[in-house]
Amino acid sequence: MTITVPFKQVDVFTSKLFKGNPVAVVNFLDVEESSITQDTLQSIARWTNLSETTFLFKATDPKSDYKLRIFTPMCELPFAGHPTVGSCQAYLEFSGRDAVGNIYQQCGVGVVELTVEDKKISLKGPPPKVMEVPSAETSDYEGSLSAEFFQKPMLLDVGPKWIVGLMRDPQSCYELEPDFSKMKASTIKYGAIGLVVAGKYPGEDKYEMRAFAPGDGVLEDPVCGSGSLALAAYLQQLNNYESNYEFEIYQGRRLYRDGKVSAKIEHLGGEVEYFIGGEAITIVNGEISV
Amino acid sequence: MTITVPFKQVDVFTSKLFKGNPVAVVNFLDVEESSITQDTLQSIARWTNLSETTFLFKATDPKSDYKLRIFTPMCELPFAGHPTVGSCQAYLEFSGRDAVGNIYQQCGVGVVELTVEDKKISLKGPPPKVMEVPSAETSDYEGSLSAEFFQKPMLLDVGPKWIVGLMRDPQSCYELEPDFSKMKASTIKYGAIGLVVAGKYPGEDKYEMRAFAPGDGVLEDPVCGSGSLALAAYLQQLNNYESNYEFEIYQGRRLYRDGKVSAKIEHLGGEVEYFIGGEAITIVNGEISV
Structure with a gap:
């Protein structure tokens, strides 16, 4: 009926x-x-x-x-x-x-x-888990990006498991032309949903970000929520903020979108919590x- | 505004x-x-x-x-x-x-x-143009299908240009597992939008059909109108019907769909016209x- x-x-x-x-x-x-x-x-x-x-x-x-x-x-x-x-x-x-x-x-x-x-x-995102990425695996991902990470990537489990890494700047993130066949093979081999790459705007609390999940049938996600949570947890790991930190994540420009995610890392006693919104x-x- | x-x-x-x-x-x-x-x-x-x-x-x-x-x-x-x-x-x-x-x-x-x-x-479809497919090109398409055509394929220009070919029966059409990277490379190389493959149900005016257009970003189209027109024009070429012929085209089963296109080849004086509907x-x- x-x-x-x-x-x-x-x-x-x-x-x-x-x-x-x-x-x-x-x-x-x-x-x-x-x-x-x-x-x-x-x-x-x-x-x-x-x-x-x-x-x-x-x-x-x-x-x-x-x-x-x-x-x-x-x-x-x-x-x-x-x-x-x-x-x-x-x-x-x-x-x-x-x-x-x-x-x-x-x-x-x-x-x-x-x-x-x-x-x-x-x-409020679920508590993330952070894991090291072995160097052979990192090389495979860099091969699929035809570019080197500016900061060592990590595996962030925020529900989906994202490989997250920083590029030198927003432009080098924007310009990436991934080889999606290679990337798909690598993410499936190592058990990640895909790659989140970002570049910081100098002097601003603002990042350009892209999220790729070819193994999941989505070459590039226009504006990715769980990827944004993963980026926040990665930045906490990288920069060891000891107090609250808020920043903006711009996404989707290569797909003619204009996405904006507001992210917040909150310290409550010994706990760290991650928020995204928009x-x-x-x-x-x-x-x-x- | x-x-x-x-x-x-x-x-x-x-x-x-x-x-x-x-x-x-x-x-x-x-x-x-x-x-x-x-x-x-x-x-x-x-x-x-x-x-x-x-x-x-x-x-x-x-x-x-x-x-x-x-x-x-x-x-x-x-x-x-x-x-x-x-x-x-x-x-x-x-x-x-x-x-x-x-x-x-x-x-x-x-x-x-x-x-x-x-x-x-x-x-009523636009008048189609039919072209031969050279044997090297046919081999490339067969490579991408990991299967041989049962009847020689042709290039049908019905607006989009489809390579159309028959498989032995509905089941061998249904079971095809194309290599989409190879197919994409071949269709781009030879200038076709994609491949239409079909198999006839024995004793019935009924075909199982699939349409692939990986070069156009659509690995498999669930139910394809222009591909159905191309199949009708191909069957006219193959079988030289001298009077009207009506048949059904089933599509989309591999994508959990249940599509049905009614096709009609009409002879009006010396002219042949192609109709699809549903x-x-x-x-x-x-x-x-x-």
Whole structure:
């Protein structure tokens, strides 16, 4: 039986139409989750052809505002960055809440805390794990980039496992022309989702960043949330900040986008926490037949 | 300035939700075409991430019902099959016309005639050109398919230039595992958009078909209109039908789709004309901010 439910397609990490990273959001808040099969969710996500399609259901956790299920065209994910920010924006509009403050999202990694203020939606990332990258592996990645890292890369596990490394400056990051066949082979061989490369703007708390995941079917992600969390954790490791540090990450220029992610590293007692956020704009607003 | 106009995302060449080939259709029928820049159209098409996004404008040709502009994420196309069928369905819904009969679409190749009957929308393809494929080129394509053609392939120019060839049967078509790097190199070298391969079901006027266009960024097209026209013209060349011939083309099974194209070869005096058609279902219905 076909039902029709509310639908939005939201542009994430930008304030300019069509310049961010899109996510399709299907509103199943008034539909029993058990009545929708896994196969239906996967078919929708395959059909939208976006990197992620999400489904809002009623939360089963009493503390959470909603439950989110996140699908790529190939599989379900426990968590993802830009889909979380875009789906929160859609939730606020669907529910008519003009929220300022915290929103709690139940999803595959547990409950994710979001903060809404000044049109910006931020999320607290899961605690990252940092690992060394052996030099043979580093050489393979450098081969796929046809460039050397300016700072030693590390493996950052923030849910997905990203290899993160700095280039000399923003321009050398922008100009990279990766060999995606080589990169795909290397990331699959070593078990990473892909590469995050960045270059710092001199004298500013601002980075140019690119995220590549050819092994996952995404040559370059226009504006990457989990990659931004990985970059923040990498910079903490590299620079050993002892107090809070905030910076901006510009992304997507090579794909004609104009993405902007605000990142924050917060020190709370001995703990370090990572936040990313940005604006999200609903571009398509309507209904979907399912 | 942001404006909001009607929007649909239509599933083409199927009667089952999410089992066809999607096209996004933006309704600019009430907007001056000169007020919308090429860059805006291209940005929208890049953002939807679908193989094609189309834009309905008022026709400037007096015979036509509407003017259609068709964009891939990379460029504008003069014509394309599934976007034409899906956009006609969207036009009928937007305009409230419950058409049975002919609809005329003004587009980059001129005026395309469509016929609407029994929920099915058919189009008359542009006159195809047939060319031989040299044997060295054939070997390269066979290398990329890791399989030999059962019938000699030909180059069919139906707007896009497809290499078309028959495999022994539907199963050997279904089972092909192309080497897309090799195929991309060959199609670029010889100047074709891609490969259409098909296998006939014994005793039935029914073919299993797949269309590959890795050089165009589409490894496999779920359900391909111009490829279906190319297959019809190839079969006419191969079998020299002297009267009308109708057949069905099944597509997309390897991509979890269930596409069905009805094809017709019509003999009118000395002329041969090619028609393809199928059903189209609107899945997303709403508005888009531009």
